[in-house]
Amino acid sequence: MPPEFSIRSDSVDVDEIMTQIRARIREKRGVDYTEEELRQLAAVKLEKFLDPTRVRSDLISHYRRLREPGGAADTPPENYAFDDHLVYGSARGGSGAIITRVRRLLNPVLKLFFNPNPIIQVLNRQSAINAYYREEFDRTAALNYELIHNLVLEVTRLGIEVKNLKMRMESLSGRLDFSDRRARALESVVQYRPGSGPAAEPAEAADAPVAAAGRAARRDGGAARREVDAVRREGDAAAPGGPIKGEAQRARRRRRRRGRSGAAGQPDQGGGEPGSQADEAESGAGAHGAGGGAGDSLPFDSREPGPAGQPAPGPGDLTDQ
Amino acid sequence: MKLAVVVQRYGLDINGGAELHARYVAEQLARRAEVDVLTTCARDYITWRNELPAGESQVNGLRVRRFPVRRERDPRRFGRRSHHVFGSAHSLADELAWLDSEGPASTALVDFIRRHERGYDYFIFFSFRYYHAYHGIRAAAPRALLVPTAERDGAVGLALFAPIFRGVRALMYNSFEERAMIQAAAGNDAVPNVVVGVGSEVPASTDPERFRRKYGIASPFIVYVGRIDENKGCKELFSHFDRYTRAVRGELSLVLMGNAVLPVPDHPRIRHLGFVGDDDKFDGIAASEALVMPSYFESLSMVALEAWALGRPVLANGRCDVLQGQCLRSNAGLFYEGDVEFIETLALIQSNRRLASALGRNGREYFQRHYTWPVIVRRYLDMFERLRAEDQGGAAPAPMEPLPGWFARRRAVCRAGDEVVRELPAGPALRSGRRR
Numbered sequence: 159m160p161p162e163f164s165i166r167s168d169s170v171d172v173d174e175i176m177t178q179i180r181a182r183i184r185e186k187r188g189v190d191y192t193e194e195e196l197r198q199l200a201a202v203k204l205e206k207f208l209d210p211t212r213v214r215s216d217l218i219s220h221y222r223r224l225r226e227p228g229g230a231a232d233t234p235p236e237n238y239a240f241d242d243h244l245v246y247g248s249a250r251g252g253s254g255a256i257i258t259r260v261r262r263l264l265n266p267v268l269k270l271f272f273n274p275n276p277i278i279q280v281l282n283r284q285s286a287i288n289a290y291y292r293e294e295f296d297r298t299a300a301l302n303y304e305l306i307h308n309l310v311l312e313v314t315r316l317g318i319e320v321k322n323l324k325m326r327m328e329s330l331s332g333r334l335d336f337s338d339r340r341a342r343a344l345e346s347v348v349q350y351r352p353g354s355g356p357a358a359e360p361a362e363a364a365d366a367p368v369a370a371a372g373r374a375a376r377r378d379g380g381a382a383r384r385e386v387d388a389v390r391r392e393g394d395a396a397a398p399g400g401p402i403k404g405e406a407q408r409a410r411r412r413r414r415r416r417g418r419s420g421a422a423g424q425p426d427q428g429g430g431e432p433g434s435q436a437d438e439a440e441s442g443a444g445a446h447g448a449g450g451g452a453g454d455s456l457p458f459d460s461r462e463p464g465p466a467g468q469p470a471p472g473p474g475d476l477t478d479q
Numbered sequence: 480m481k482l483a484v485v486v487q488r489y490g491l492d493i494n495g496g497a498e499l500h501a502r503y504v505a506e507q508l509a510r511r512a513e514v515d516v517l518t519t520c521a522r523d524y525i526t527w528r529n530e531l532p533a534g535e536s537q538v539n540g541l542r543v544r545r546f547p548v549r550r551e552r553d554p555r556r557f558g559r560r561s562h563h564v565f566g567s568a569h570s571l572a573d574e575l576a577w578l579d580s581e582g583p584a585s586t587a588l589v590d591f592i593r594r595h596e597r598g599y600d601y602f603i604f605f606s607f608r609y610y611h612a613y614h615g616i617r618a619a620a621p622r623a624l625l626v627p628t629a630e631r632d633g634a635v636g637l638a639l640f641a642p643i644f645r646g647v648r649a650l651m652y653n654s655f656e657e658r659a660m661i662q663a664a665a666g667n668d669a670v671p672n673v674v675v676g677v678g679s680e681v682p683a684s685t686d687p688e689r690f691r692r693k694y695g696i697a698s699p700f701i702v703y704v705g706r707i708d709e710n711k712g713c714k715e716l717f718s719h720f721d722r723y724t725r726a727v728r729g730e731l732s733l734v735l736m737g738n739a740v741l742p743v744p745d746h747p748r749i750r751h752l753g754f755v756g757d758d759d760k761f762d763g764i765a766a767s768e769a770l771v772m773p774s775y776f777e778s779l780s781m782v783a784l785e786a787w788a789l790g791r792p793v794l795a796n797g798r799c800d801v802l803q804g805q806c807l808r809s810n811a812g813l814f815y816e817g818d819v820e821f822i823e824t825l826a827l828i829q830s831n832r833r834l835a836s837a838l839g840r841n842g843r844e845y846f847q848r849h850y851t852w853p854v855i856v857r858r859y860l861d862m863f864e865r866l867r868a869e870d871q872g873g874a875a876p877a878p879m880e881p882l883p884g885w886f887a888r889r890r891a892v893c894r895a896g897d898e899v900v901r902e903l904p905a906g907p908a909l910r911s912g913r914r915r
Binding site: 176179282286 | 566567568806807809810811812813814819820823824827834837838841891
């Protein structure tokens with residue numbers, strides 16, 4: 159006879175996969191709170207929502223009575239278990255059995271007058287219907303309680319999530335404001351008085367090697383970056399005046415920022431290596447030259463509108479924030 | 480060897496699960512033995528109206544003997560009696576009256592079996608719950624094999640069937656879950672039995688691209704094959720899939736094949752093709768990401784086996800013990816109990832190609848090992864051999880328990896069928912009846 163079914167030990171184990179899926183679902187559901195904690199929170203809310211002094215309803219007391227062991231507000235009368243034995247039977251002990259027999263024997267005579275069977279069947283059915291509705295009522299009441307409880311549980315869970323998200327949003331908003339202010343501050347570090355700014359040529363001449371080294375920095379990493387710094391220092395020395403000084407300040411700030419972001423070490427959601435975007439922006443700054451400083455060296459994602467998109471500060475606005 | 484397959488309805492246009500199962504088995508066994516089919520003149524399983532002519536006829540080369548049904552079913556009376564025997568304490572006479580009202584009450588068929596008991600080596604009865612099987616098995620118990628095709632409903636808990644399960648010569652189960660349920664209800668562990676199921680005629684090659692071109696389906700899809708009915712879990716499927724589309728990005732759609740009893744929702748990613756032929760069915764399954772089987776009650780899902788035969792994974796309703804057991808035994812399908820699990824499992828199948836192909840591979844192997852026709856036929860023949868050896872060895876089969884006397888039958892001592900079934904062990908049976 160061919161073998162009966164057997165469980166194959168293959169690379170795929172459905173039981174194991176299902177266990178993992180269910181564990182993952184449980185994990186997702188209880189991110190911050192355990193199920194027990196959530197239930198406790200929900201119970202508190204339930205009391206609050208269904209406070210009989212505040213809500214014109216006796217729902218909570220009703221449910222409480224139902225939840226108490228053996229507790230029901232008004233105990234309904236006991237259902238009458240009806241069958242044909244009750245019609246013919248007798249409770250008189252030994253003689254009862256004889257009476258029952260005699261009644262059954264006389265049943266055909268009784269049937270000459272009327273047929274008791276439909277009555278027995280109807281009463282039997284009515285008894286079953288009563289039992290059914292009683293059971294249904296009990297079940298529905300318990301179900302209602304569970305339903306309300308679960309709804310409150312979900313509302314509590316959602317409330318907590320909303321609160322968390324609000325806090326997170328506020329935090330992000332604060333950070334965004336701060337970044338915005340810092341960006342504007344950096345942009346306004348270098349300001350030109352009309353007519354008093356340096357000639358573009360020396361600046362471009364000073365930045366040309368920076369741009370070349372920036373490209374090298376992208377290729378060669380840290381060593382090339384050091385080379386960029388050296389070239390910039392040379393540039394600072396070679397080209398005196400406001401813009402060059404401002405460039406040196408920006409470079410120092412960039413180095414400080416790099417140091418800070420390196421310490422934080424958090425990759426952004428765009429993926430890639432930490433700091434790679436900053437490098438790119440930095441080298442881009444070199445490549446674009448010193449065209450006023452806007453758009454260079456700020457760690458914005460290329461997809462987001464950077465400071466370049468903001469209105470450029472007008473000449474004479476010498477405000478450092 | 481001369482065999483008789485006894486089933487409530489029979490014909491090429493009759494596609495009920497048990498009836499199709501009976502026809503396939505009869506046609507396959509006819510290659511190895513002389514097979515007659517004994518059935519009724521009915522086509523409609525609701526009324527059992529005599530629509531086909533009584534007497535002998537040929538269906539796919541098999542001799543079919545049809546017997547008239549004495550009376551049509553009265554749905555109201557049947558409903559009333561069903562409510563009584565499934566829902567409250569009752570007598571054996573009530574159960575017999577219920578069986579009589581369920582039908583198909585063909586006394587001519589039962590008389591024929593009684594008269595010709597010695598004319599056949601074995602009778603293979605299909606569907607334990609009908610009149611023909613109960614009375615037919617009592618008429619020819621020493622030669623009776625039963626394919627119960629039992630689902631988890633109140634009929635299994637009725638007292639009149641327990642002696643039948645204990646008194647037949649052998650039982651051919653569809654699944655381990657069915658066997659565990661019947662053995663728990665009837666205590667018939669000693670009766671020879673085997674889990675055998677049914678095979679399927681799956682084409683050697685399919686053309687998924689032809690299906691996609693024909694129906695203009697370019698995106699990936701999962702497929703449901705069968706009657707679109709609330710009883711088959713389709714309403715729940717629609718709801719789960721709608722949530723899936725909102726939770727998971729992508730363009731996966733749901734393709735439905737089969738007649739709709741339930742309105743199909745107007746959803747941009749649900750496509751209903753209506754009833755399709757076998758070619759489209761198999762090509763469609765082959766083109767799909769997975770077959771979804773949302774039914775709660777299955778004794779054996781043939782379409783799930785077909786999907787496995789074509790190397791496609793199955794996503795099944797885990798609340799159906801049989802389907803969950805099949806997925807676990809085959810390592811070829813995932814299952815869900817609720818919308819969250821549906822979303823997770825479907826997303827996993829769709830996103831993890833290696834897993835999907837490994838499930839499909841396991842399914843194909845599972846089908847090849849257990850559900851190809853040579854394997855199925857071999858199991859039947861082995862069972863006949865075993866019974867023959869027992870007969871020749873002089874081991875007399877246990878006699879069928881007689882019906883109680885007139886008074887005893889009228890005592891209201893039988894428990895409600897539903898209540899009995901509720902107490903039976905549940906869950907998938909992993910192997911040899913062991914449950915999880």
